[in-house]
Amino acid sequence: xxxxxxxxxxxxxxxxxxxxxxxxxxxxxxxxxxxxxxxxxxxxxxxxxxxxxxxxxxxxxxxxxxxxxxxxxxxxxxxxxxxxxxxxxxxxxxxxxxxxxxxxxxxxxxxxxxxxxxxxxxxxxxxxxxxxxxxxxxxxxxxxxxxxxxxxxxxxxxxxxxxxxxxxxxxxxxxxxxxxxxxxxxxxxxxxxxxxxxxxxxxxxxxxxxxxxxxxxxxxxxxxxxxxxxxxxxxxxxxxxxxxxxxx
Amino acid sequence: xxxxxxxxxxxxxxxxxxxxxxxxxxxxxxxxxxxxxxxxxxxxxxxxxxxxxxxxxxxxxxxxxxxxxxxxxxxxxxxxxxxxxxxxxxxxxxxxxxxxxxxxxxxxxxxxxxxxxxxxxxxxxxxxxxxxxxxxxxxxxxxxxxxxxxxxxxxxxxxxxxxxxxxxxxxxxxxxxxxxxxxxxxxxxxxxxxxxxxxxxxxxxxxxxxxxxxxxxxxxxxxxxxxxxxxxxxxxxxxxxxxxxxxxxxxxxxxxxxxxxxxxxxxxxxxxxxxxxxxxxxxxxxxxxxxxxxxxxxxxxxxxxxxxxxxxxxxxxxxxxxxxxxxxxxxxxxxxxxxxxxxxxxxxxxxxxxxxxxxxxxxxxxx
Numbered sequence: 286x287x288x289x290x291x292x293x294x295x296x297x298x299x300x301x302x303x304x305x306x307x308x309x310x311x312x313x314x315x316x317x318x319x320x321x322x323x324x325x326x327x328x329x330x331x332x333x334x335x336x337x338x339x340x341x342x343x344x345x346x347x348x349x350x351x352x353x354x355x356x357x358x359x360x361x362x363x364x365x366x367x368x369x370x371x372x373x374x375x376x377x378x379x380x381x382x383x384x385x386x387x388x389x390x391x392x393x394x395x396x397x398x399x400x401x402x403x404x405x406x407x408x409x410x411x412x413x414x415x416x417x418x419x420x421x422x423x424x425x426x427x428x429x430x431x432x433x434x435x436x437x438x439x440x441x442x443x444x445x446x447x448x449x450x451x452x453x454x455x456x457x458x459x460x461x462x463x464x465x466x467x468x469x470x471x472x473x474x475x476x477x478x479x480x481x482x483x484x485x486x487x488x489x490x491x492x493x494x495x496x497x498x499x500x501x502x503x504x505x506x507x508x509x510x511x512x513x514x515x516x517x518x519x520x521x522x523x524x525x526x527x528x529x530x531x532x533x
Numbered sequence: 534x535x536x537x538x539x540x541x542x543x544x545x546x547x548x549x550x551x552x553x554x555x556x557x558x559x560x561x562x563x564x565x566x567x568x569x570x571x572x573x574x575x576x577x578x579x580x581x582x583x584x585x586x587x588x589x590x591x592x593x594x595x596x597x598x599x600x601x602x603x604x605x606x607x608x609x610x611x612x613x614x615x616x617x618x619x620x621x622x623x624x625x626x627x628x629x630x631x632x633x634x635x636x637x638x639x640x641x642x643x644x645x646x647x648x649x650x651x652x653x654x655x656x657x658x659x660x661x662x663x664x665x666x667x668x669x670x671x672x673x674x675x676x677x678x679x680x681x682x683x684x685x686x687x688x689x690x691x692x693x694x695x696x697x698x699x700x701x702x703x704x705x706x707x708x709x710x711x712x713x714x715x716x717x718x719x720x721x722x723x724x725x726x727x728x729x730x731x732x733x734x735x736x737x738x739x740x741x742x743x744x745x746x747x748x749x750x751x752x753x754x755x756x757x758x759x760x761x762x763x764x765x766x767x768x769x770x771x772x773x774x775x776x777x778x779x780x781x782x783x784x785x786x787x788x789x790x791x792x793x794x795x796x797x798x799x800x801x802x803x804x805x806x807x808x809x810x811x812x813x814x815x816x817x818x819x820x821x822x823x824x825x826x827x828x829x830x831x832x833x834x835x836x837x838x839x840x841x842x843x844x845x846x847x848x849x850x851x852x853x854x855x856x857x858x859x860x861x862x863x864x865x866x867x868x869x870x871x872x873x874x875x876x877x878x879x880x881x882x883x884x885x886x887x888x889x890x891x892x893x894x895x896x897x898x899x900x
Binding site: 371 | 753756757758760761763764767768770771773774775776777778781782785
């Protein structure tokens with residue numbers, strides 16, 4: 286069932302913490318170049334799914350295959366990151382004492398070993414790449430500021446910019462618009478669509494208006510498994526989804 | 534940790550040491566500006582402590598590793614040079630044994646333990662000053678960082694490490710002089726240790742080594758490596774998801790820091806003339822952390838400042854009011870933590886920003 290254009294394939298992934306099944310035989314297929322929105326009530330297992338894909342959590346059973354045939358369950362976080370999977374945290378996580386520029390410079394794809402960084406000098410090519418990302422994330426005027434001094438929304442963009450600098454094939458984005466103003470939410474949707482032109486994206490989000498604005502295929506998770514999948518109109522009409530969100 | 538602060542510190546350390554040495558050597562003992570040899574060695578001791586402080590600041594201030602056992606590396610460096618100095622005594626010891634140090638003759642040992650071989654060679658001993666603390670840090674750090682031990686837990690294990698070494702070195706069977714340690718040294722590189730000129734030379738050497746250590750540490754923390762290190766300190770998981778291996782960064786800086794502490798310990802023993810297991814006592818490591826906190830964590834220069842000032846205070850207090858010293862040290866630590874979270878250097882840095890009016894303050898350089 287794996288096609289050549291499948292980028293990520295989760296098959297029967299189960300994770301339990303002290304008897305609680307955070308993921309229950311979860312299966313998911315993501316195409317190359319696709320953007321997917323993942324929604325679901327609290328505790329549905331969305332963040333655990335991200336933890337499994339990025340190597341933070343090892344599943345009890347199941348397969349996670351990236352690209353042709355790479356088994357992600359055998360790798361740790363830095364190895365998976367180097368393969369081309371970037372992750373944005375729920376809470377904006379940037380290097381606060383460093384400038385916006387340095388944050389992006391450290392995120393640029395390249396040699397990560399101490400023996401390289403100890404002697405590294407910023408090359409002209411690195412400068413151009415950082416410059417290009419600064420334009421994309423609209424933080425060009427803030428390049429010299431401490432990242433810790435940025436607004437909440439700006440930090441979110443900087444973190445997305447750091448993921449771009451990593452040049453991943455797949456971007457996992459956890460609640461990117463939480464705590465953002467309407468204008469910032471709008472710009473973030475635009476930014477994600479722009480990123481999606483060259484990369485696959487998985488967005489976990491609570492904000493239904495934002496998911497609708499993205500206009501992509503939606504996966505609804507519930508109790509660690511996929512409840513429903515399809516367009517936003519399709520899933521919102523699904524009685525099981527309605528029950529999970531509104532019932533009880 | 535601006536460039537001017539570093540330059541000022543280097544000038545003060547090198548200039549101060551040179552001045553003390555010259556005033557000791559060039560002036561007759563009854564001249565008003567003559568510096569007694571005792572003071573020269575005391576200053577040298579402070580500078581070797583400052584080397585330990587910079588080493589602590591490197592791991593604590595920039596990698597977030599609060600080591601409460603760094604004096605162990607300091608003491609190991611001291612023991613390595615002490616073993617060389619013991620072998621230099623030769624037949625001038627109390628028992629006149631050309632091979633065995635006095636304490637081994639006293640214990641009725643017939644031959645030199647295998648790990649004492651080679652220490653009659655100065656070059657070998659110097660390599661050991663670097664290698665022994667470095668290797669211990671490598672093994673310890675590899676195990677700890679690979680298992681992602683951090684925070685309080687790591688601090689506790691470092692404390693346990695130095696305590697274990699304290700107990701081990703107390704034992705006569707270890708072959709390091711037990712309780713009494715190594716002492717009664719005669720000369721180093723063939724030069725008698727008791728000469729004023731030797732003392733002055735050792736002070737100068739301490740100043741030079743401290744300066745080199747500061748420059749290396751500054752290079753490391755301002756390089757891209759250093760930026761990653763600070764990122765690891767504040768947001769370790771983010772660095773990991775960016776593809777960095779925090780354990781490799783911590784391990785490198787931990788080993789570098791241990792080597793620096795070892796060099797400080799070697800210079801300390803050369804000037805103090807004794808090394809015994811009490812140097813491993815946990816209180817010594819904690820005191821080193823206090824020096825850094827007082828001077829300003831994460832500034833390197835502050836570590837030097839803190840080490841020198843606190844030890845000046847210690848010398849004064851333990852002479853004038855010995856029973857009050859520990860209370861004074863405790864009070865100092867509490868006051869600094871409450872009132873000066875950035876240490877003395879933070880105080881100096883804050884003042885210009887509060888200056889009224891004038892042009893807009895320049896953006897602070899990234900640190």
